[in-house]
């Protein structure tokens with residue numbers, strides 16, 4: 001495992017790299033552009049090269065790119081689908097410029113057109129995308145809390161999408177707060193074992209390429225996405241400990257997306273996690 005945080009860019013890229021390296025991060029996740037808009041924003045290749053050099057010098061790798069929240073491959077709106085595919089294409093291209101091996105994408109909201117239709121549309125859109133995307137960047141579908149019409153709260157849905165493609169073309173990212181909210185218990189060592197066995201059966205643990213490690217104050221199965229500081233939520237230290245000590249690959253990025261990312265809370269949360277690692 002390599003531990004890191006979602007790194008905001010407020011105050012400049014270099015200053016943030018320095019900050020996260022100082023608190024002991026070994027990897028980071030960033031947005032490739034505006035996280036809440038349809039426009040990626042221009043960034044010249046020289047600036048990206050400079051950023052890549054800064055990440056290298058700080059030993060931050062692998063870089064994980066989190067795609068914009070607006071992208072929804074399951075949308076019932078034809079217009080949003082076109083925009084979603086365009087922005088996802090741009091995101092994959094930018095990830096390649098950064099040398100980032102992973103782009104995380106929320107599975108999508110079917111918006112009332114139904115799970116079956118939404119799933120088919122996600123699969124079709126990824127199929128189209130795979131022809132254009134840089135081969136060295138892997139799309140990771142993130143599990144969701146299952147609010148509203150969100151797909152991907154059930155591990156079986158992630159598995160169905162993955163199995164629609166050649167092995168190794170897609171991966172998954174599991175978010176602990178989303179898992180908990182979707183009813184996947186992580187509150188004890190026994191619960192973690194059961195949840196991971198479920199994930200292994202439905203998807204295959206070898207496809208898990210990033211973990212988002214967040215606590216949450218919502219009740220198990222509440223279907224609400226609300227992140228909390230490690231140790232301040234419902235997922236116990238015993239649960240986090242069991243998850244972290246499962247025996248993951250050495251280079252698996254474990255990313256904090258806890259509240260107030262970019263402040264001293266990053267250090268507090270990182271220390272709380274590291275204390276649990278044997």
Ligand SMILES: [Zn+2]
Nearest residue numbers: 142175212257
């Ligand atoms: Zn997440």
